[in-house]
Amino acid sequence: MIEIPSKAQIVIVGGGIVGCSVAYHLSLRGVTDVVLLERKQLTSGTTWHAAGLVGQLRATHNLTRLAQYTTELYASLERTTGQATGFRQIGSLALASTEARFEELKRGASMARCFGLEVDVLTVEQAWKLWPLMATDDLVGAVYLPKDGQTNPVDTTQALAKAARSRGVRIVENVKVEEIVVEGGKAVGVRTALGDIRADIVVNAAGMWARDLGAAAGTTVPLHAAEHFYIVTEPIPGLPRHLPVLRDADSCAYFKEDAGKLLVGWFEPVAKPWGMKGIPESFCFDTLPDDLAHIEPLLETAMRRVPALAKAGIQLFFNGPESFTPDDRYLLGETPEVRGLFVAAGFNSIGIQSAGGAGKVLADWIVDGHPPMDLWDVDIRRMMPFQRNRLYLRDRTVEALGLLYAMHWPFRQPETARGVRRSALHDRLLAAGACFGETAGWERPNWYAPKDVPARYDYSYGRQNWFEHSAAEHRAVRSNVGLFDQSSFGKYLLQGPDAEAVLNRISANDVAVPVGRIVYTQWLNERGGIEADLTVTREAEDRFLIVTAAATQTRDLAWLQRHIPADARAVAVDVTSAHSVLSVMGPQSRLLLAGLTGADLSNAAFPFGTSQVIDLGYARVRASRITYVGELGWELYIPTEFTLDVFDRLAAAGQPLGLRLAGYHALNSLRLEKAYRHWGHDITEEDTPLEAGLGFAVAWNKPGGFIGRAALLKQKERGVTRRLVHFALDDPSRLLYHNEPIWRDGTLVGRTSSGMFGHTIGKPLAMGYIDNGGERVDADFVNAGRYEIEIAGERIGATATLQPFYDPANRRVKDLG
Incomplete structure (x- = not known):
């Protein structure tokens, strides 16, 4: 007769290679009060029939590190367990x-x-x-x-299970978990036909069953077989x-x-x-x-x-x-909806080569309370609630499997399950020639095709068919005025009597500012790493508008909500859908807006970094003087139902001024000229504001301090040994994207984090971190080197600087002439 305990520290649901790897690595960390439950027999879902390929090169640095660890683990597993694995390192x-x-x-x-x-x-x-x-x-x-190598998936799983058992982990087969028990927003155990098991932590490693098991617990686990x-x-x-x-x-x-x-x-x-x-x-x-x-x-x-x-x-x-996710990257980490519920699922037919590393970092995450490295590529918090939709997942899976071997073109867009989230302006922009990309389900204009030019991508590693059209948008913003639809911004309201105190503790910068001020800030973890990069606008004494990127809408809201003390009189609400955002940017932006409002838009009445509610046409909109392109401009937060009227008025008034619609490709080239950071590429939870050159956004001495302050002070005292640097490539015919090697005086010192052609500068631009082997990286070190960036095996000369290549004094932004 099968017996199960009534309680355990950790319950793992699923006995495939990933679940067994999590159990094994928890035992290595000394956590042995672990019960793994498998509905049938170990490996009986998808592990048993995997091809067993063990490749190491993945799309990003940290995913490659995990795959490398997997290879090292499998190479030693037979020796340490006595269980044959069939691993062969044959390349x-x-x-x-x-x-x-x-x-x-x-x-x-x-x-x-x-x-x-x-x-x-x-x-x-x-x-x-x-x-x-x-x-x-x-x-x-x-x-x-x-x-690279290959292994026997069943034998390798059994070896992991054997090693976990030898350290005290209990593995029970033929017990189906019927439900994850959630109380007060926290996972507290599982329910089986043989009774409940109370637990501090539950891990959903149920493979192709993980979606439904997670949905029943109120979480989003988007995968489809x-x-x-x-x-x-x-x-x-x-x-x-x-x-x-x-x-x-x-x-x-x-x-x-x-x-x-x-x-x-x-x-x-x-x-x-x-x-x-x-x-x-x-x-x-x-x-x-x-x-x-x-x-x-x-x-x-x-x-x-x-x-x-x-x-x-x-x-x-x-x-x-085999299970596939909407973006072909697996799902790892604590769910944003339910505390204490972790996921390790959706491995997109690379579960064998990923299992060792994924099991290790998830075990570290559980034990230490945070991931051991930047795992944003696979972090389950990147997923949106709509992505659990069955029809969406089925339609995307038609394409997802083949994308593993398709060309991984720069800027490639998915073709299936499109049109999920559309701004109020979608049809207007489509008629204007918008070629849409997709981010977090949003249809966003990446570039605009002129009349008689098809609004579609012709992919390549060189200058794609939209290059010159996006360049024209870029130049219009620099010389005249452009309009961006940025309605996909994630937007939250934090309100209540304690809102200021709560937000000031979370934010590295000081948000205790007068009503109408905008604060650019990072949210840090205790190690000083950047968890979020966003703006905070004080709308009232007890109300703040927080604006972040579309891709981090779920993640950042979860971070905010989990750092509101239980006794605080403050509540956070997602208001993303309530407002469209139109960004009017360029030296003629004031002239354009002044014709549509009675508000005084002068520097004296409306300085940079401030926000006001103004009349614009028939609408009341929040106008925020801020920029992500490095020019005079305003972001307009418009109640959704007023959006079309405001847009039509802007378009009509802008025609004699040469207003041009601009897309996200132009936004990217503009922000790189100004060296504005992008969270997830240039800054992550592994990077500190000091390493990223964002120390100006840290309020070191504000009352009450902030999360991560102690770690930052230590780093400030000893100096940084790695630093984000800006690069311009000498050869304008080559293009930079990200993860290109950076060489300094013939030594590999780092890799690029993002890249785009800078049309004002006339050169390919990039940002990337360089490392000095544990020694301090400062301006002298940066300026003394001779730099090359490697593209497809060829090293190209580059100029490096700590300053933006465009308008380093911010005179354009502040309209100082």
């Missing part, structure tokens, strides 16, 4: 059959050097010597990572043993040698979502029906790449479910 070979794909691979190779990965860019002949069974007539090059296909051949005579894993992304295929056979799998562009009507209760080591017609075209392509396949018999045609 991986990525092929390019187009010049564009080869550039993508070479850029990835450059990025890998930032992460300390061993990587080689190969000629076609060199690649063929590593994989002599493949046809190479259409190839242009390849990239080889010798430390899709059918995933691979074949295993009969033994192939002459097949070399220990071939590297072969990835042929242009053919959507991967090839893995195993015991003299080939496993061939695909990430097809149009996938088949599965489980729309729920997952059968009996599901355990199940497979899905064969669909040879669906995969046959890709099988024929694979045979052309590896002609031996055409002569090999197929021993197994496999179809099984």
